[in-house]
Amino acid sequence: MQKRIFHIESNDAVARDTFRIVLRTDGPVAVRSGQFVDLDIPGYYLRRPISVSDALPDGVVLYYKVVGEGTRVLSTMSPGSSTELLCSSVYDRGAFPPDPLRREAPNPTRHSPAPTGESLTGLGNGFHPEQCAAEALLIGGGLGAAPLYLLAKELLAAGRKATAVLGFNKADEICLVDELKALGVPVHIATMDGSVGTKGFVTDAIAAAKPAFDRFYTCGPLPMMKAVCAALSAPGEVSLEERMGCGAGFCYGCTVQTASGPRRVCADGPVFDKEEVLW
Amino acid sequence: MVTKDLTVSLCGLQLANPVVPASGTFGFGLELADSFDLNVLGGISLKGTTREARFGNPTPRIAECTAGMINSVGLQNPGIEVLVTEKAPALRKVYRGAIIANISGFSIEEYAYNCGRADACPDIDIIEVNVSCPNVHAGGMAFGTDPASAASVTKAVREVVRNKPVFIKLSPNVTDIVSIAKACEDAGADGITLINTLLGMRIDIRKRKPVIANKMGGFSGPAVFPLALRMVYQVAHACSIPVMGCGGVRRAEDVIEMMMAGATAVQVGAENLRNPMACPEIVAALPALMDSLGINSLQEIIGTV
Numbered sequence: 001m002q003k004r005i006f007h008i009e010s011n012d013a014v015a016r017d018t019f020r021i022v023l024r025t026d027g028p029v030a031v032r033s034g035q036f037v038d039l040d041i042p043g044y045y046l047r048r049p050i051s052v053s054d055a056l057p058d059g060v061v062l063y064y065k066v067v068g069e070g071t072r073v074l075s076t077m078s079p080g081s082s083t084e085l086l087c088s089s090v091y092d093r094g095a096f097p098p099d100p101l102r103r104e105a106p107n108p109t110r111h112s113p114a115p116t117g118e119s120l121t122g123l124g125n126g127f128h129p130e131q132c133a134a135e136a137l138l139i140g141g142g143l144g145a146a147p148l149y150l151l152a153k154e155l156l157a158a159g160r161k162a163t164a165v166l167g168f169n170k171a172d173e174i175c176l177v178d179e180l181k182a183l184g185v186p187v188h189i190a191t192m193d194g195s196v197g198t199k200g201f202v203t204d205a206i207a208a209a210k211p212a213f214d215r216f217y218t219c220g221p222l223p224m225m226k227a228v229c230a231a232l233s234a235p236g237e238v239s240l241e242e243r244m245g246c247g248a249g250f251c252y253g254c255t256v257q258t259a260s261g262p263r264r265v266c267a268d269g270p271v272f273d274k275e276e277v278l279w
Numbered sequence: 280m281v282t283k284d285l286t287v288s289l290c291g292l293q294l295a296n297p298v299v300p301a302s303g304t305f306g307f308g309l310e311l312a313d314s315f316d317l318n319v320l321g322g323i324s325l326k327g328t329t330r331e332a333r334f335g336n337p338t339p340r341i342a343e344c345t346a347g348m349i350n351s352v353g354l355q356n357p358g359i360e361v362l363v364t365e366k367a368p369a370l371r372k373v374y375r376g377a378i379i380a381n382i383s384g385f386s387i388e389e390y391a392y393n394c395g396r397a398d399a400c401p402d403i404d405i406i407e408v409n410v411s412c413p414n415v416h417a418g419g420m421a422f423g424t425d426p427a428s429a430a431s432v433t434k435a436v437r438e439v440v441r442n443k444p445v446f447i448k449l450s451p452n453v454t455d456i457v458s459i460a461k462a463c464e465d466a467g468a469d470g471i472t473l474i475n476t477l478l479g480m481r482i483d484i485r486k487r488k489p490v491i492a493n494k495m496g497g498f499s500g501p502a503v504f505p506l507a508l509r510m511v512y513q514v515a516h517a518c519s520i521p522v523m524g525c526g527g528v529r530r531a532e533d534v535i536e537m538m539m540a541g542a543t544a545v546q547v548g549a550e551n552l553r554n555p556m557a558c559p560e561i562v563a564a565l566p567a568l569m570d571s572l573g574i575n576s577l578q579e580i581i582g583t584v
Binding site: 001002003040044045046047070086089242243244245246248249250251252253254255256257262267 | 303304305306310311313314326334335338339340341342343344345346347348350352355490500549551552553554555556
């Protein structure tokens with residue numbers, strides 16, 4: 001992994017307590033859906049792991065909710081200021097010899113543009129759009145919608161169809177609906193108070209809309225994803241969230257028990273096949 | 280750049296420099312092999328290992344604090360056999376420095392067994408006995424909070440370890456650190472590592488419950504540095520065996536300060552979690568800092584205050 005300075009291009013409120021931040025850096029970025037970055041907030045000890053909602057050629061788009069002091073500070077950071085992100089590297093091995101033990105020398109802290117042949121990517125293992133045969137169902141709860149946007153773009157680029165079902169508590173929390181529709185993705189909404197769309201859970205909205213799909217992808221609160229996995233028999237992928245220490249697989253702070261043993265959400269996930277998750 | 284001598288001699292082992300990632304903050308080493316050249320590190324203390332594989336504690340295991348963090352990982356590890364047959368040999372293939380096995384246990388017999396297995400592993404250079412983990416209910420810290428039990432573990436381990444230096448890693452959650460360190464020295468320890476984490480706690484005031492699933496956990500980070508430094512100073516001046524100083528170290532200045540207090544090697548812990556490049560950055564910063572302080576050899580400054 002590596003640290004890289006990103007400049008804040010914009011940082012705007014898009015729904016209640018919900019912000020969209022656009023970050024750009026010097027050099028190519030190639031993030032896959034479901035991956036995350038670990039963002040440094042000045043004055044706070046640990047980085048904040050935030051999933052990537054969209055990939056730019058030289059940056060990322062993130063959505064975050066103000067839930068505590070750290071994210072409150074993040075929401076006050078202005079365009080033009082910068083933050084340091086922990087990311088991973090992808091190599092074009094033809095152009096850049098794979099000698100991982102030597103490439104950082106002599107200066108192990110590199111904030112300058114990446115060497116030729118290297119792209120920055122997110123942390124963790126993302127969704128698998130290639131596993132979808134024809135039609136995907138994207139199920140998001142709250143800010144869980146964020147990584148589904150990049151996933152939808154990947155699915156459409158690969159010639160698959162996608163339908164989204166998004167759940168929110170109230171109308172003032174709704175985000176990413178217009179963006180998904182702009183891609184051509186049909187969006188069904190469920191709200192707990194019934195102010196928009198189906199009143200109830202995403203499972204109610206799925207039952208009402210009866211979308212066709214051969215694979216589903218879900219990100220959101222654990223009880224929601226559990227209900228989704230119980231209700232849907234198709235193959236599915238689940239994006240888990242945990243409080244993280246390092247965010248990069250060496251502190252074992254975010255380990256969960258899975259069907260195949262202890263797995264680190266940060267490095268082995270955050271996306272797991274639904275059969276892996278022990279609810 | 281003037282040439283500076285960063286090497287230190289630790290129980291007869293020559294370390295390229297005193298910087299060692301602390302146990303539990305660096306996995307089994309290989310997790311970071313694609314991030315920087317591990318060979319810039321003087322040593323690597325591997326994740327704490329018990330006889331049987333352990334899942335550890337439920338999540339959340341991590342809580343943020345001002346200038347630090349709390350962890351309650353609870354000794355998640357694959358067990359001693361995986362350490363000696365897979366993890367240490369795999370690290371040795373890419374790493375030339377000192378490989379330190381960090382050993383835990385739930386009984387004196389288990390400590391002795393695990394240390395015996397580590398002693399027989401040619402890829403392990405130093406055995407660090409953790410009698411100070413605050414995150415397990417039985418064992419762990421219970422063995423390190425009074426001189427008699429710390430001495431019992433040290434003696435049992437010393438009887439089975441023939442070939443390698445034995446360091447005892449001590450807890451700061453005690454009234455008199457010096458009496459415990461001296462008891463370990465008298466029982467045959469070759470060195471002391473200190474400090475492990477302080478027992479701490481956070482409460483989520485919105486949910487009205489502890490942040491950590493296990494309620495309490497080990498507090499570490501820059502906030503504990505003065506306390507750690509004080510204990511390193513006390514122990515290094517009371518004992519004649521070497522000390523690996525640990526606790527809140529985040530920059531080259533802290534390494535120098537720990538060494539002046541009496542540390543022969545300096546472990547970097549929580550800082551790795553917020554900055555995985557912390558150790559190579561510290562190593563890279565040492566020569567210029569030594570130059571500005573008029574230090575030619577790090578070995579010469581150990582315990583000079």
